[in-house]
Amino acid sequence: MSINEPIKGKATSFDIAYRAGVSQSTVSRALRDSDLVNLETRNKIKAIAKELNYKVDKNASNLRSQQSTTIALLLFEDPTTDDSQINPFFLSMLGSITRACSVRGYDLLVSFQQLSDDWHADYADCHKADGIILLGYGDYQTYQQKLVSLEQQGTHFVRWGAVREGHIGHSVGSDNFQGGYEVTRHLISCGATNIAFIGGVSKGAPEFLARYEGSCKAIKEANLAVNPKLQADAINTDLDGYKGALKLIDSGERFDAVFCASDLIAVGAIKALTEQNLRIPEDVAVVGYDDIPLASFSRPTLTTVQQDTKGAGEVLVENLLHLIQGEPIVTNTLAGKLIVRQSSSKPG
Amino acid sequence: MSINEPIKGKATSFDIAYRAGVSQSTVSRALRDSDLVNLETRNKIKAIAKELNYKVDKNASNLRSQQSTTIALLLFEDPTTDDSQINPFFLSMLGSITRACSVRGYDLLVSFQQLSDDWHADYADCHKADGIILLGYGDYQTYQQKLVSLEQQGTHFVRWGAVREGHIGHSVGSDNFQGGYEVTRHLISCGATNIAFIGGVSKGAPEFLARYEGSCKAIKEANLAVNPKLQADAINTDLDGYKGALKLIDSGERFDAVFCASDLIAVGAIKALTEQNLRIPEDVAVVGYDDIPLASFSRPTLTTVQQDTKGAGEVLVENLLHLIQGEPIVTNTLAGKLIVRQSSSKPG
DNA sequence: GTGAGTCATTATAACGATTAAGACGTAAAA
DNA sequence: TTTTACGTCTTAATCGTTATAATGACTCAC
Known part of the structure; x- marks a missing residue:
């Protein structure tokens, strides 16, 4: 003694x-x-x-037991957006992730990343965290390499995003296809026949692509034609939505509804449409995606798909912990919920 | 070897x-x-x-050197709001804080807290973090005790909020008095003579009180009368803003401008005013505070005071690090910037 | 040629916990 | 009575660093 x-x-x-x-x-x-x-x-x-x-003492304890009871959250955005404007959707997810962690006695290390850095080594490798949650819209290709090396190092991680074939690691994501499908069915039921889509499809976020594909399915099911000219690229900013809408208008194609791949895009689109003296929803119905807080306060209020952010954080953390403990993973897709508001109200 | x-x-x-x-x-x-x-x-x-x-290995390194190069960020909200709706203002601050930390080689541990927990002991004490940043609107009284014990334990911390006499620890905050003053001068210059205020004053957030006092100063300077009946309590939610505006209307008092203590409140107030067929800004000018993203997209776009969130994160981190290293602190007040938009446009 | 002064590196304690293996009574089984 | 077993606690090794004191080698001055 x-x-x-x-x-x-x-x-x-x-x-x-x-x-x-x-x-x-x-x-x-x-x-x-x-x-x-x-x-x-x-x-x-x-x-x-x-x-x-x-x-x-956490450090002594962690050192000896070789685990940190800490999870690292890596948020990465498109390089175009600066740090002052973080995607509200991810931010709302942050809340539920934090909650989910603390309930399980885990700490949460948060970090915003430029895709350039070698973040892939900086957390698990130095035992700061037991596992990593990756959050970000973005081109899967650009960071695939990092995921591969993460995998090779035996690092545990889950990512939020489209669940697709051939992707490395475990993903948790909204059912974007289904969401796009339901949005479009809703628009059709409101009487729309020429439905435009604003959101990057060819390259970029696979979430957007899935929403688009779901939309196309609904259009075909209704025996309507999918018009490729009624699709405008846009990354996830209001400015891009604005530009996209202008491009649609300038194209001369007729359309009576716009399905925007995100609420931010929709906000920009609405601005553009309004400036062109188009009435919403009378002339053009608009639907977004994400149900950011802004959606319920914009004029007109915005029909959108609410992603289950609360559930998402929970599932992400839960899955990561399963992964760490070598247990099987159960859920990986969360249903979205169509919220109908003024921007696409039904006729009559 | x-x-x-x-x-x-x-x-x-x-x-x-x-x-x-x-x-x-x-x-x-x-x-x-x-x-x-x-x-x-x-x-x-x-x-x-x-x-x-x-x-x-971070743990070994930390253990030996007795420091963690980690900062803990404690976000606490009024118990009324749930975790899915975090104050956008704080979230935007999160970005700059993260950035400021990573630039200096510090990690950031994020945690949302219910005021009830004994968070005051849980970070610095177990060497998880070298210092703590406290973020939250809220009644200072309710957590003063915790700050005292933090202080006693020799824990380093800075808080965001009103810098006031008698408060424990180091605070960094916007100059709310000045902000309120400028908002009100602006409203008066637009022709307003009866300026209402929505935001808790008697108890609750001292930030709101300071904005109100600044407003009162401007009113008096313009030789107008401060009408106590034109002040409605509200905590920081749109619902409360809505209720507050209704209360003002029901009071029967005349008013041609409403200064809302936050943008969220303003959003609610605008909704209420609009429902009563009052035109903004023609019948009533409305000004908010914070410049959340929503402010520039609401209809009408919202005049507000932009807090320097980027600078705030920087200063908070900088000050905390100074504190940790036993150096003197320099800045602790950040100027706000009046952003004039449609909700309070000048006549003519 | 002995002592002082550098320079580059090594040997050796900490740091504060976790954990396997061993020790010591005391109670139950042989 | 001796053995086995169990409950309870201690001793000692270990995690992977960082920091301090010690060691050699080698130059330089008196």
Whole structure:
């Protein structure tokens, strides 16, 4: 037993051991409720620990047990957007992820990443985190290499995004195809026959592509024709939505509805349409995707698909923890919910 | 020198030492660019480290050096709001804080807190973080006790909020008084004579109070009368703004402008006013505070005060680091910027 | 040629926990 | 009585660093 009566700085388990008249290892066990130590001593030790305001040193604990009970969240955005404007959708997810982590006793390390950095090595490798959650719209191709090396290093990670064949690692995502399908069915039921789509399809976010494909399916099912000219590229900004809408108008093609791949795009599109004196939804119905807070306050309020952000955070964390513990993963697709608002109200 | 030729799991500094033919301590020094080790050996060691994909173990490093190069961000909201709706203003701050941390080589631990928990002990005490950033609107009284005990434990922390006399610890905040003053001067210059205020004043967020007081100053300076009946309480939600506006209308008092203590409140207020067929800004001018993304897209677009969130994150982190290193703190107040939009356009 | 002064590196303790293996009574089984 | 077993606790090794003191080698001055 070490003879360090006075507590110098923060209390250590040795200080408690001394006061309790037991060995340090017993203290360590007692505080983690090991039944290798007598209940009475256990309580005594806990009492002393509380009195001394003792907290287990995370670093020492992690070092010895070789795990950090910490999860790293890596947010990466398209390089075009700066850090002051973060996608609201991801931010709302942040809440549920944090919650999900803390419920399970995990800490959350947050980091925004430029895709250029070698983030893939910086977290799990130095034992900062047990696993990584990757969040970001973006071109899968650009960071596939990093995922491969993550995989090779045996790092545990899950990503939010489209669940597709051939993708590395485990993904959790909204059922974008189904969402696009339902949006379009809704538009058709409102009387739309020429439905435009604003959102990058050829390259870029696979989520957008899935939404588009779902939309096409609905159009075909209704015996309408898919018009490729009624599709305008846009990444996930309002400015791009604005430009996309202008492009559609300039194309001279007729359209009575616009399905925007995201709410931000929709906001921009609405601005453009309004400036051209088109009435929404009378002349053109508009639907977005994501149900960001703005959607319910824009004028007109925006019909959109609400992604289950609460559930998403929960599932992401849950799956990652399963992965870490070598258990099988269950869910990986979350249903979206169509929220009908003014921008696409039914006639009559 | 330990004789462990093969690398078992992740490489350690011993593995590198073996390959470089030097001692482990030399490796440790070399990787931190100590000039106690010859430049040539240093480069050699670095090369080998890179080749082996070696990363310093954070836990071991932290344990030994007794610091974590990690900052904890504690976000706490009024208990009324749930985790799915986080104040956009704080979220936008999150971006700059993350950026500021990573630039300085610090990690960021994020946590949302219910005020009830004993978060005050859970971060610095167990060496998870070197310091804490506290973010949250909220009644100062409710968590003052925690701040006191933080202080007592010698924990370093900074908070975002009103800088007031008698408050524990270091605060960084917008100059809310000045902001309120300028908003109101602007409204008066637009011709307003009866300016209402929606936002909790008597108790609750001191930020709101400061904005109100600034407003009152401007009113008095213009030789107008401050009408206490034209002040409605509201915490920071759109619903409360809605209710507040209705209350003002029901009061029967005349008013031609509403200064809302936050954009969220303003959004709710606009909704209420519009429903009562009041035109904005013709009948009533409306101004918010915060410049959340929604402000520039609402109909009408919302005049507001843009808080310098980018600068705020920077200053918060900077100050905290100063605090940790025992250096003096310089800045603690950030100027806001009035953004005039449609909701309060000048006549003519 | 002995002592002082550099320079580059090594040997060796910490840091504060976890955990396997061993020790010591005491009670039950042989 | 001796053995086995169990409950309870201690001893000691370990995690992978960082930091301090010690070691050699080698130059330089008196």
